[in-house]
Amino acid sequence: MNVLLVIVLVLLAIMVVVSLVRGIVAFMQSTKVDLESGSDKVTEMQLRQNKAMFARVKYQGAAIFVIILILMFNR
Secondary structure (H helix, E strand, O other): OHHHHHHHHHHHHHHHHHHHHHHHHHHHHHHHHHHHHOOOOOOHHHHHHHHHHHHHHHHHHHHHHHHHHHHHHHO
16 A cells, blocks of 8 residues: 555656646746736736646645655554
């Protein structure tokens, strides 16, 4: 059981990093677009950044839950 939970934890950690990188890339692109256009509207890149960061928070929460399960099974 612990091996399965550790594998899930590693996959969640990878997904956290992927979501973080996607959010940073969207942030960099949205900043470049905002500087060029000068508009105050919410752009598509800002929405992508928001979705990526929300996904990162979800994956981190799931990883914390898996860590709690691992600790419960090892006591």
